[in-house]
Structure formats: C-alpha cells, structure tokens
Amino acid sequence: TQVFLARIGRHQALNAFVTVSEELALQQAEAADRRLAAGTPAPLTGIPIAQKDIFCTQGVKTSCGSKMLDNFIAPYDATAVERFNQAGAVMLGKLNMDEFAMGSSNETSFYGPARNPWDTERVPGGSSGGSAVAVAARLTPAATGTDTGGSIRQPAALCGITGLKPTYGRVSRYGMIAYASSLDQGGPMARSAEDAALLMQVMAGFDGKDSTSVDQPVPDYSAGLNDSLQGLKIGLPKQFFSPELDSQIAATIQSAIAEYQKLGATVQEVDMPNLELAIPAYYVIASAECSSNLSRYDGVRFGYRCQNPADLTDLYIRSRGEAFGAEVKRRILMGTYALSAGYYDAYYLKAQQVRRLISDDFKRALSEVDVLMGPVTPSTAFKIGSKTDDPIQMYLEDIYTIAINLAGLPAMSIPAGFIAGLPVGLHIIGNYFGEAKLLNVGHRYQ
Numbered sequence: 001t002q003v004f005l006a007r008i009g010r011h012q013a014l015n016a017f018v019t020v021s022e023e024l025a026l027q028q029a030e031a032a033d034r035r036l037a038a039g040t041p042a043p044l045t046g047i048p049i050a051q052k053d054i055f056c057t058q059g060v061k062t063s064c065g066s067k068m069l070d071n072f073i074a075p076y077d078a079t080a081v082e083r084f085n086q087a088g089a090v091m092l093g094k095l096n097m098d099e100f101a102m103g104s105s106n107e108t109s110f111y112g113p114a115r116n117p118w119d120t121e122r123v124p125g126g127s128s129g130g131s132a133v134a135v136a137a138r139l140t141p142a143a144t145g146t147d148t149g150g151s152i153r154q155p156a157a158l159c160g161i162t163g164l165k166p167t168y169g170r171v172s173r174y175g176m177i178a179y180a181s182s183l184d185q186g187g188p189m190a191r192s193a194e195d196a197a198l199l200m201q202v203m204a205g206f207d208g209k210d211s212t213s214v215d216q217p218v219p220d221y222s223a224g225l226n227d228s229l230q231g232l233k234i235g236l237p238k239q240f241f242s243p244e245l246d247s248q249i250a251a252t253i254q255s256a257i258a259e260y261q262k263l264g265a266t267v268q269e270v271d272m273p274n275l276e277l278a279i280p281a282y283y284v285i286a287s288a289e290c291s292s293n294l295s296r297y298d299g300v301r302f303g304y305r306c307q308n309p310a311d312l313t314d315l316y317i318r319s320r321g322e323a324f325g326a327e328v329k330r331r332i333l334m335g336t337y338a339l340s341a342g343y344y345d346a347y348y349l350k351a352q353q354v355r356r357l358i359s360d361d362f363k364r365a366l367s368e369v370d371v372l373m374g375p376v377t378p379s380t381a382f383k384i385g386s387k388t389d390d391p392i393q394m395y396l397e398d399i400y401t402i403a404i405n406l407a408g409l410p411a412m413s414i415p416a417g418f419i420a421g422l423p424v425g426l427h428i429i430g431n432y433f434g435e436a437k438l439l440n441v442g443h444r445y446q
C-alpha cells in the first residue's frame, strides 16, 4: 500500500485519481496485516485496489467526475465496494472518469482529463480513463470500471491493459451511480486476465438490492484459466472487418487471431447485418435513460446548489445549469426530446426494436461459434483535444463496443500489440454468463 501511495504521489500529472484515500488505505492495510498475522486471510487481504469514482464509498467523496457531486459524500458503500472490503482489499482512492460516465476520452471530467501513460499528450479513453491509467502506470495493481457502451474495454485497449465487461446483471449496480440503467455494468480492469478473474470472483454475484441482478451461481473464475483452446470456434463478424477498419489495427487483430489458431482454434466469418444500427440506437436509449436518471440532481436533496436562488424554478435551473458540463447537458436534451410525447414511438420505441434485432444477430452468431473477436477501437489513443469539438467523431469511438451492451453480453479487451508505441486491444465477446470462458481465452494469449 505504501509503495503504491508513493507512486500515486509521484505521478500526479497523470491525473488518474480524483481522491486519494491515504488515511483509510493505511488503516485498511494495518487491519490486513493483523488478519494475516492471525492466520485468517480473506481472498484479497492487503491487496490495494482503486475504485472508479462512480461507485459510492461511505465517508470518501464520490464525484462521478462532475461538479454536481464535487461535495458529495455517500452515506453508504456500493455493493461492489462492500464486497472488496469484505474480501480484505485496501482502497487507495477514487479514479477520474468522464462526467457521469458520458464520454470516450475522459475529457468531459470536471477534474480534467487523465493522461495516457504511453504518451501523456494523448487521451486514455473513457469513461473509465482514470482506472485504465492507474493500472497501466502501476499506480494500483487493479481497479474497477463501468461499461455502458464501451467504458471498460475502450480505455483498457488504449492503455494496454485487460478490461472485462460482465454480462448485464452479473455485478450489482447498487451504489453505482446510474447513467443508462439498462446498459450499465461494472467490472474489473487489471494487468492480466488472471488478475481480472480474481476481481470478478469478488464483484460477481446476486444482490437483492439491485432489481436487475441475476441469481445465478458464480463459477470459480480462476479454475479454467489454463484450459486448452483446442477446437475453440472463433467467429469474426464481417461488419467488424469492413474496409473502413484502419489497416494497421486490422493487421494487429489478424495476427492475434493467428496466435489463437496456433493454440488450436478455428476461425469462421459470421454475418451480423444489424450491427451498423448500434450507435444510433444506443445514443437514443442511453440519452433517454440518462435524462430520467439525472433528474434527481435538482439542487435540493444532494449535490451542487446555486447561490441565492430567487425561487424553486430558479434553484432547479441554475443548480443544474451551473453544475452539469456541456456533454451531460447535450445528452439530457437529446433524451428529453426522444422521450417527449409524440416522439416516443419514433425514437425510443424504434431504438428498442433495433436493440432486439442486434441481440438476435448475436444470438445467431453465438449459436455457431464459442466467442467472437474483433477490434475494440477504430484507432489507437488520439491527442487530447482533437475530438472535443466534434461529438459525432467521439461517439464513433464506440463503434465496436456499443452493440455488446445493447445485447447485454460479456466482453473483454486484452492487449494485442502496439502501433507506433501505442497499445491496441483485442475484443473477445462471449455468450451470456460466459465470463469464465472469456478469461480462459484472454489468459491463454497473454
């Protein structure tokens, strides 16, 4: 814990942490020492981890990357946090992220962007940018992230680490600040699939406090890591390898897939004709859900409140107007529009129908193969500031990741190689509750 706290102090310029909970970490580390001395260790006793600042932590600020919650100290722990505490882990602090998890570069954070340790002029990806930076720069052995449309996998890919987005319902969302509730899912970000398996073991499982948590037994995620991949059927969605895919990214992915063939896997093309509809469907659904979820920030109950409001309407308008950033406002406006009377059928309902078509594409493909593979991102890490003026360009960052959230499937990004010194991720997509298989496939490559 002391080594990591010192490293965090030395690398503040990376802006990975919003809060470093040094005092708490040292207390937890001492408690871990006592537990070890007593001979009663829990699975992660004394292992430092850091939490994305979207998970509520009792007594430690939870900002969600926003001015709105810059003064917010949750009165309770998120279930994921509570589970890490029970497992004996030590919390180093809370990690930088895009505001309310809306973004793909960590640039919408109220605290400024975290910086990619491979080139500090470049973004780390987002929204779990701080998590990816902290793991990649060895400021923490592991971290949590959340993934609504790619926010675990895309930053993991751009920072050269391993990130797993579990099946929707596998990890409790209780105490994880809501962005788009039907898509949000928490998961591990770590150096390797092996480490991600250890974190998944703690994070996964039924929670009665989350109405969409699935009551299904949690397998031993480490048990099958070394299983043979002889006969593994890999599907390559034709739409992922279209001519628009950057040729160097394509070559890196192809060579990773060739490694799997050497391990005994077979490869076949699969057709998923509705994939191209994923981005528009996602931005309708995610914006609609966020406009509803973010209505709770009214300046009254918690969070930012404007000075000297003239009346209640002024209080609402100025509190929200002053505390939300531009991207969050854009999403709330789009979502409110899509949900307004008379437009519901044209937008939200239509997007939900498209969502079903996309799920059906995956169902069909995954009935033929064991896993799907492809790129995670259309490019390597881009320069800070280069896409901030163009939301559409930024939304296209998630072109390979978003469909997976619409379908609720598990998927991971593992380090596949480098282009000009910048990491490239390999995307591995599995069937519902197939996290153990994904970890096995990820581990055998590494």
Ligand code: GLN
Residues within 6 Å of the ligand: 101, 102, 103, 104, 126, 127, 146, 147, 148, 149, 150, 151, 152, 179, 286, 398
């Ligand atoms: N970049 C996507 C968005 O801005 C996904 C973010 C996420 O997964 N939280 O909505």
